[in-house]
Amino acid sequence: MRRTLIFTIFIFALHLSLTSSVRAQDARQGDSRQRENYPSHTTSNRVELSSPPLAPGATLRRARTLYIEPGRRIDREYVQYKLLKTSQLAAWNITIVEDARAADLILRLDQKLANYLFVIVDPRTTAVVVSGKVVAINDPVAADLLGVEIIKRMREVRGAD
Numbered sequence: 001m002r003r004t005l006i007f008t009i010f011i012f013a014l015h016l017s018l019t020s021s022v023r024a025q026d027a028r029q030g031d032s033r034q035r036e037n038y039p040s041h042t043t044s045n046r047v048e049l050s051s052p053p054l055a056p057g058a059t060l061r062r063a064r065t066l067y068i069e070p071g072r073r074i075d076r077e078y079v080q081y082k083l084l085k086t087s088q089l090a091a092w093n094i095t096i097v098e099d100a101r102a103a104d105l106i107l108r109l110d111q112k113l114a115n116y117l118f119v120i121v122d123p124r125t126t127a128v129v130v131s132g133k134v135v136a137i138n139d140p141v142a143a144d145l146l147g148v149e150i151i152k153r154m155r156e157v158r159g160a161d
Helices: 002-037 056-062 076-085 139-158
Strands: 065-069 095-097 105-112 115-122 127-135
Touching: 056 127, 056 139, 065 076, 076 095, 076 105, 076 139, 105 139, 115 139, 127 139
Parallel strands: 065 095, 065 105
Antiparallel strands: 105 115, 115 127
16 A cells, blocks of 8 residues: 555656646747747837827826816716816917817726726827826715815926926
8 A cells, every 4th residue: 555655656756757848848839939930130029109208297287188088977067066166278379179179188087985086198199298196085075175176286297397
């Protein structure tokens, strides 16, 4: 019985060592096959942009249009109303548009429990320009707080005008 157990352990250990050496050899061959199939001068599959992304402050100063993407639970029109009540958008010459394709910036709204999240992205580069959150008990209160917080965060990122 004891010899059988020792023999079984020996066979199992031999099997493991052979399997790991075969896998290592396959991995080395796979690396060399990849190098043969793809020339060394190719780069990764990155999308080439027509121009490099701007810094968030420069992106905000350049922007003239903003699109508010509908959220799952947040009323887009109410957030738009709260943003238009501020004098900052007019001072920055930013108008809110109804078509995302015409927008320089896209405001995305989301909600996780009592946290209402917002992100402003540059649709050309998909770079996040501004983000933040407010905590509110319901959607109307959240829209009020979001309007204030979005303008506050934009003012911080834009810097001195």
